Amino acid sequence: xxxxYPTHIHIIKVPCTGRVDLFHLLQAFEQGxxxxxxxxxxxGDCHYMHGNLFARKRVERAKDILAAxxxxxxxxxxxxxxxxxxxxxxxxxxxxDERIKNLGPSPIRLAHDKKAA
Amino acid sequence: xxxxxxxxxxxxxxYVKDFNKILVAGCDxxxxxxxxxGMKEAKVLGSALRLYYTQAGKDHEVxxxxxxxxxxxxxxxxxxxxxxxxxxxxxxxxxxxxQYLTEMYNDKIVFPGxxxxxxxxxxxxxxxxxxxxxxxxxVLASTGGICPIARCSKRMLNGPCGGSEAGKCEISxxxxxxxxxxxxxxxxxxxxDSFTKPVDPKNWRTSRxxxxxxxIREDLRKAEPQHGSAHS
Amino acid sequence: xEPRTPSKLEKxxxxxxxxxxxxxxxxxxxxxxxxxxxxxLIKDYVDAVNVTDNQTSVVRLCxxxxxxxxxxxxxxxxxxxxxxxRNRIAxxxxxxxxxxxxxxxxxxxxxxxxxxxDHPMSANVFDLDSVQLIQTVKLMRDExxxxxxxxxxxxxxxxxxxxxxxxxxxxxxxxxxxLGKKIAAGAEFIQTQCIYNIxxxxxxxxxxxxxxxxxxxxxxxxxxxFKSLGMARYMKTKVPGMDVPDNLIDRLKGVPKExxxxxxxxxxxEMIQELKEVPGVRGFHIMAIEWEEKVPELVxxxxxxxxxxx
Numbered sequence: 001x002x003x004x005y006p007t008h009i010h011i012i013k014v015p016c017t018g019r020v021d022l023f024h025l026l027q028a029f030e031q032g033x034x035x036x037x038x039x040x041x042x043x044g045d046c047h048y049m050h051g052n053l054f055a056r057k058r059v060e061r062a063k064d065i066l067a068a069x070x071x072x073x074x075x076x077x078x079x080x081x082x083x084x085x086x087x088x089x090x091x092x093x094x095x096x097d098e099r100i101k102n103l104g105p106s107p108i109r110l111a112h113d114k115k116a117a
Numbered sequence: 118x119x120x121x122x123x124x125x126x127x128x129x130x131x132y133v134k135d136f137n138k139i140l141v142a143g144c145d146x147x148x149x150x151x152x153x154x155g156m157k158e159a160k161v162l163g164s165a166l167r168l169y170y171t172q173a174g175k176d177h178e179v180x181x182x183x184x185x186x187x188x189x190x191x192x193x194x195x196x197x198x199x200x201x202x203x204x205x206x207x208x209x210x211x212x213x214x215x216q217y218l219t220e221m222y223n224d225k226i227v228f229p230g231x232x233x234x235x236x237x238x239x240x241x242x243x244x245x246x247x248x249x250x251x252x253x254x255x256v257l258a259s260t261g262g263i264c265p266i267a268r269c270s271k272r273m274l275n276g277p278c279g280g281s282e283a284g285k286c287e288i289s290x291x292x293x294x295x296x297x298x299x300x301x302x303x304x305x306x307x308x309x310d311s312f313t314k315p316v317d318p319k320n321w322r323t324s325r326x327x328x329x330x331x332x333i334r335e336d337l338r339k340a341e342p343q344h345g346s347a348h349s
Numbered sequence: 350x351e352p353r354t355p356s357k358l359e360k361x362x363x364x365x366x367x368x369x370x371x372x373x374x375x376x377x378x379x380x381x382x383x384x385x386x387x388x389x390l391i392k393d394y395v396d397a398v399n400v401t402d403n404q405t406s407v408v409r410l411c412x413x414x415x416x417x418x419x420x421x422x423x424x425x426x427x428x429x430x431x432x433x434x435r436n437r438i439a440x441x442x443x444x445x446x447x448x449x450x451x452x453x454x455x456x457x458x459x460x461x462x463x464x465x466x467d468h469p470m471s472a473n474v475f476d477l478d479s480v481q482l483i484q485t486v487k488l489m490r491d492e493x494x495x496x497x498x499x500x501x502x503x504x505x506x507x508x509x510x511x512x513x514x515x516x517x518x519x520x521x522x523x524x525x526x527x528l529g530k531k532i533a534a535g536a537e538f539i540q541t542q543c544i545y546n547i548x549x550x551x552x553x554x555x556x557x558x559x560x561x562x563x564x565x566x567x568x569x570x571x572x573x574x575f576k577s578l579g580m581a582r583y584m585k586t587k588v589p590g591m592d593v594p595d596n597l598i599d600r601l602k603g604v605p606k607e608x609x610x611x612x613x614x615x616x617x618x619e620m621i622q623e624l625k626e627v628p629g630v631r632g633f634h635i636m637a638i639e640w641e642e643k644v645p646e647l648v649x650x651x652x653x654x655x656x657x658x659x
């Protein structure tokens with residue numbers, strides 16, 4: 001199975017999405033990410049019971065913060081899929097990449113670029 | 118412990134939008150326990166403010182820190198350099214911490230980053246319930262260990278009122294009737310007799326009604342040197 | 350029991366007659382004539398008229414001013430006072446003001462929480478509760494003292510009333526104990542919550558009689574006629590502490606809509622007849638909510654007319 005997904009997606013592996021804190025998500029944006037998605041196990045299948053459910057709540061809060069700070073709530077998302085769903089993974093990557101491309105570069109990255117120039 | 122919740126980010130941004138150098142000061146005490154003003158929350162707020170200033174194209178410097186307690190000047194002293202370096206401070210300690218920080222650094226503008234609510238317990242993750250109203254004259258000995266002032270919506274000392282139904286308060290089906298709880302507990306303890314005697318009007322002077330309160334514990338104060346001691 | 354005050358209501362019950370009171374809800378505006386109009390409707394059919402104190406925490410023309418209006422019409426008022434909106438300073442002051450106008454009856458209440466009313470954002474007071482308000486009036490009347498200990502030259506003469514809800518939680522036993530507590534504090538007449546569940550009321554009355562409470566205070570049974578099936582359902586489901594048995598709802602359901610009001614009056618009259626026979630019942634408090642014109646019919650139907658002269 002040779003599935004194609006956009007090469008500019010940077011993957012950060014964590015043992016469980018429950019490990020992803022709110023400030024991790026925000027820091028990614030501070031460092032210039034245009035979008036961030038959290039890919040957790042299917043709901044009900046968390047090895048640590050509720051990790052992916054906590055992650056979803058943090059993503060929801062991140063959306064509110066990104067909205068309030070003018071970054072935009074659609075730049076962060078939560079997805080759930082199992083390790084066996086390679087096709088779905090590729091699909092999510094393409095789908096999210098498409099969404100972010102439509103939104104354009106993050107205002108944070110633009111501001112950084114402007115400063116650097 | 119004291120229970121607080123973070124203020125809406127929009128409100129905080131509105132306070133500090135015209136400042137550049139911000140110190141977000143958390144507290145490792147009560148507000149850490151209720152996840153409103155500890156290091157994690159300071160980092161989130163700091164990050165959010167940097168995102169805001171960056172997208173708005175404003176120069177900024179946002180620093181986050183916490184100290185052991187903002188209600189002690191010894192710990193507040195640790196903030197000296199950071200406060201001096203900032204244009205404005207957002208304290209995410211409880212209302213006491215925010216004020217004491219302001220008192221210590223009187224020429225600095227300090228904004229509250231949380232809303233402080235009450236003294237309560239951690240009923241479950243993310244559920245905090247009020248238990249004590251700080252009336253200054255504890256009545257728990259005669260009410261089965263359940264406070265009628267904090268837990269009855271009408272702070273009645275001779276409850277329950279006629280609005281108590283199926284163990285719930287008239288204000289909401291989610292609020293237990295404090296007096297129902299008291300009665301059940303007195304029954305369990307075989308103390309229902311104490312329920313039949315009218316309780317006299319309370320002296321509220323020890324409560325908020327008496328004005329701002331101060332406790333002076335002479336036994337805890339620094340001892341004055343004794344004159345004419347054998348070794349003088 | 351010997352009467353202790355100039356209250357006509359007290360004298361009537363002390364003479365062994367069944368007392369009859371009703372209530373008037375003041376308007377949500379400055380129209381004093383409305384109180385007078387309502388007063389006129391029931392004047393000759395009751396011994397005294399309660400005036401509610403910002404009932405359900407909705408701002409209305411004040412109870413004290415309304416009572417003065419009634420008094421000036423020759424109607425005996427019962428000043429209702431809740432502890433929700435006033436501290437002990439304001440309440441004692443209002444009691445003195447009421448007494449200065451010859452108001453001789455009071456109903457001491459804690460009051461509904463303000464969340465129910467039109468100003469849910471307001472602060473509440475609750476410096477005292479109903480039991481402590483009873484104690485306060487008694488202290489003022491019998492010892493001539495304020496809560497501060499200050500001795501008055503002229504004491505208020507007030508027949509002290511309280512409300513009790515036999516149907517509220519946790520159980521009938523506690524509700525009877527609480528009645529006892531109010532009587533121990535100084536309550537001399539009790540107006541009960543609207544009674545619909547007669548067996549439960551009798552259970553509560555029996556405890557009151559057995560414990561000797563009825564020797565110390567006059568219990569006045571609360572009567573509120575149903576105007577419609579809708580009202581009965583509303584009382585059952587929406588009003589805190591109200592106990593409406595299904596058989597009453599069913600009875601109204603069995604009657605065509607246009608006859609429900611008439612049936613409601615019939616049911617209330619039957620209730621008065623039945624409650625008259627319950628040991629310890631010394632009177633009736635008829636709360637015909639926004640239906641004051643029906644009070645004469647209820648009083649006559651209940652065999653409580655004409656009212657005794659004392």
